[in-house]
Amino acid sequence: MTDRWGLLPDEVIGRLRAREWANRSNWRARLTGERAFPLRVPLHPPSGPQAASDMPKFQAFVHQWRLFRQQAALQWSSVTIRGFGAQELPSHLTLHNAADLAVILGDDVAAFYTEWADRARHLSAIAPELGNAAAHNCFDLMALLRPDFDELCCLLPQLAQGMGRSGYVRALALQGVGTKFVESNRVIVQQLIGAIHALDGRDLYHWLDVTRKPSGTIALRGLCDAVRKQLANLRTIWVDGDELASLTVDATHLLIIENEQPAYVVQDLANTLVVAGCGYQLNWLSASWVGRMTIGYWGDLDSHGFDMLELAREYQPMIQSVMMDRETLELHSQASHERSGATPPRGRLTAEELSVLQCLQARPIERRRLEQEKLPAQFVQGRLARWRACHFDPTTRVGRP
Incomplete structure (x- = not known):
């Protein structure tokens, strides 16, 4: 009989952080829905004989999960232990959405998700297609300081095909947006504009009809x-x-x-x-x-x-x-x-x-x-x-x- 039973909260969180957060592709897929919820994590509770054979481990397992802050995510099952009768043990951790997962993973991930969700709502208000684009580009989007994100929201509705009229990108007629912004944030701007408009394989500068930055002294x-x-x-x-x-x-x-x-x-x-x-x-x-x-x-x-x-x-x-x-x-x-x-x-x-x-x-x-x-x-x-x-x-x- 194996003694590999009883995952503790820190072990579960560590495994989830490695699989769902440290792996950026997996986190992005959770936000886009490509990796579906609910996410159900087995905690491997002991059988009756296993619990009876190692009572200190059994008691630590139950005690730590009872102290777990997100009790609503836990499912409990009954196990009969000789001499103790029926005992309620945590059996699974079930997470229903990305917000649940973020909270479990720690304060840093929860803060990331809260800010990202707010930014995604702002972008969706500009164009519904930007909600999914915000998920696909979550890390680039969150790399922007909040004032830069606000500037991005100001910029996107102003961009139109051909508006540059073969001038320099710094000469675009934009309200409330610094002349450096498009050039400095070209990658994320192109990703988001591509979600709203058909770029047909063209890059952002070609679509805007602007001249690329020359080089020299x-x-x-x-x-x-x-x-x-x-x-x-x-x-x-x-x-x-x-x-x-x-x-x-x-x-x-x-x-x-x-x-x-x-x-x-x-x-x-x-x-x-x-x-x-x-x-x-x-x-x-x-x-x-x-x-x-x-x-x-x-x-x-x-x-x-x-x-x-x-x-x-x-x-x-x-x-x-x-x-x-x-x-x-x-x-x-x-x-x-x-x-x-x-x-x-x-x-x-x-x-x-x-x-x-x-x-x-x-x-x-x-x-x-x-x-x-x-x-x-x-x-x-x-x-x-x-x-x-x-x-x-x-x-x-x-x-x-």
Whole structure:
């Protein structure tokens, strides 16, 4: 007679976690219904002779299951033990749905399931097909922070076939969605859009009709035909800092953008050249052709963005900042963590710029940065059009209408 009887709660939970949670395919299949409920787990209670032969083990088996928190999931059966008569013993654990399973598996899984179920309900409210898609993509969906998930819910109803009109993905006209979001979360966006619309084997960018992100070092974009002709009629070209310094471009306005990707949000502006993705590579600003232009600088709202602005002003003191003001900061709440601060201000910031920097530095570290990519395309274009139309006051470095 075997003594392999009497599974205890910790053993059952350990086996279930390994089979149903650690195995992601199995967990996903439980959510989609491919692995059906109820899930019935035998606890292997002892027979009468087995219990009589090892009373301490028998007592521990019964005691631990009586302490089990989810008593409603247990089924009990009667076993007669010589000298003790009929005894009620736990025989099976029965789980009727994914919520029951999650609770059994532990607090971490229960929290995962509760949040996932809430997200699945939000997606189903957008389109019923998204409920099943939420199950198939549960881990990718849960990898999003809650603010990013909320942004996803804002994005999905706005996407339509062909809306990009062969422009860059960063230039999509989206309300309440940062220009970086589609690119950063392309995989999950494509999976969910594919559940609603027939992509017919096309990827998300093809369906939207947007141009893929180009690669290079420092990007130059002409924002009107006259400037584009000087760049060989190419939409974007890439150069290094030395090459940029040796160029001569005839334009009235120059917009410097700290990071490359926000440059693809920018639409046409008369007589304007964009130089993007140069970061701290700013020595080209000493070139003679640069000084003839009205220059705007758009950087991240963080200590590094303001540090680069000050460095740029060492070469061109009259540079105007664009979207680095209190209005931009207060209108957009998607602040993020700044890993490390830059050097203290060097005395080349305006009073308003210094005030914004001090406001950021007074915040908790996880909210000290507002990335350029978090700003909606419509806001960016409106502010750039305002900058382009302003008369520049060189005494304050502030543009006036």
